Amino acid sequence: MRPFLFAALIVLAPAIAAEPVSAQRWTPLTGVLSPDGESGSKKATEDTAPKETEKGAKAQSDIASQVRTLKVKLGRATTDGQQHGSLGVRMMTVDADLASGLGLGARRGVMVTEAAIGGGTNADGLLAGDVIEKVEGARIEAADELTTKMRNLSPDAEVSVEVWRAGSGTADLKKMLIDRANGGNVGAAASLGRLLSLGLVFGAKNNVEAARYYLMAAEQGHLGSMTRYALFAKDGIGIEKNEALAVKWFRRAADGGQEAAMTNLGGLYEAGRGVKQDYAEAARWYRRAVDKDHVFAMHRLALLYETGRGVTKDDEEAVRLLTRASEGGLSEATSWLADKYEQGRGVAKDEHQAYQLNARAADQVRKAADQGNAVATFNLGILYRIGKGVSKSDTEAAYWVVKSLRLGDKYLVSELIRNPNVLSVADRKWLQEVLRDEGTYKGPINGTFSPEVRTAMEALANPA
DSSP: OOOOOOOOOOOOOOOOOSTTOOOOOOOOOOOOOOSSGGGSBTTOOSOOSOOOOHHHHTOOOSOOEEEEEEEEEOEEEEETTEEEEEOOOEEEEOOHHHHHHHTOTTOOOEEEEEOSOSSSOOOTTOOTTOEEEEETTEEOOSHHHHHHHHHTSOTTOEEEEEEEEETTSHHHHHHHHHHHHHTTOHHHHHHHHHHHHHTOSSSSOOHHHHHHHHHHHHTTTOHHHHHHHHHHHHHTSSSOOOHHHHHHHHHHHHHTTOHHHHHHHHHHHHHTSSSOOOHHHHHHHHHHHHTTTBHHHHHHHHHHHHHTSSSOOOHHHHHHHHHHHHHTTOHHHHHHHHHHHHHTSSSOOOHHHHHHHHHHHHHHHHHHHHTTOHHHHHHHHHHHHHTSSSOOOHHHHHHHHHHHHHTTOHHHHHHHHHOGGGSOHHHHHHHHHHHHHTTSOOSOOSSOOOHHHHHHHHHHHSOO
């Protein structure tokens, strides 16, 4: 009696059936615990990169950069029913690593990760890889700051945009970062790994190339890259699967204070992957991450308290930890907390509160799905399948599940195959039927996730 996979944090209010019908329990299978800001820490570790060596700081490239001013005619966007101006680009905040890799020093800004999106929006000369530093003479430090500014500007207005650009654009930007990474600049190596693994700026994801730069940065002491490289090793992404290697790099990053690494290391001890299973050791690492406000660790530790594995069974402590994680935006914790209120375990039974929490969990999942997170997109489908926080609909469920598999996330497929019991037998059979309807599966409808099922899931991301 279970389902659920990941959520982070667009909220479209879900259509919710009459309160409060107790649906089946929603069992989380957590997504990739990366060390990025959205990964689960309310105060993510800062300065994960070591101070650049003199060699790294002085690493050079034959690609020159320049600051230029563009006149951009704004397109049209709608937020909360109100139309406003839009640059028509996707973007990300320039963090300390990227600023170092680009040689920006203390300057920050917003990098264009994809230009001219949405067909009709006029980006007027903005290129992927450009760093927007000023709009109408006002300095821009972060993506949300630029988004707010756009909401105060009218569609079709012409604005002055000051950008930093490497050479002639994207190809030159990549060469600059490669040159500086090879010259010992840690920020350049770490940034290349992230951009390549996320499929930003340089086109489609390239995990093989990303792994090379993550390792380069990790070997120079970059904690975030240690964690990302360990994630690749754990799941065989970009490199051969090697759980013992994952343990090594998670431990190094965790010893350096990286909270996502602590949580991942705890997860390996809990599951006995790459190390001997040890619930007490798992709890120790989770607790260290909880002390750094890592919401995924709060959820994992809560489940140990619920079952008494590695710690003394304590439902009330589980509720306290789940509440903190839920308030931090973690949907799986919110859903599990709802179950506590439904059952009256560790807290007074309150079906109305359970109903409210299930609705909150659905909103939290939808936020992550709307941002393109494959595991959250799958979870949204499962919510529709079981009717948790949304109206039950197999049609909606199939739509979101198929969409999630089309995103081609290897972690999602690997976890479903590795841990099929995250879904009930009935839901596994339903998923086989969905794959059959999509034309990728011809096997038996028996609820068994065979290699043929894996091939069918992966085929959705690689249509003939």
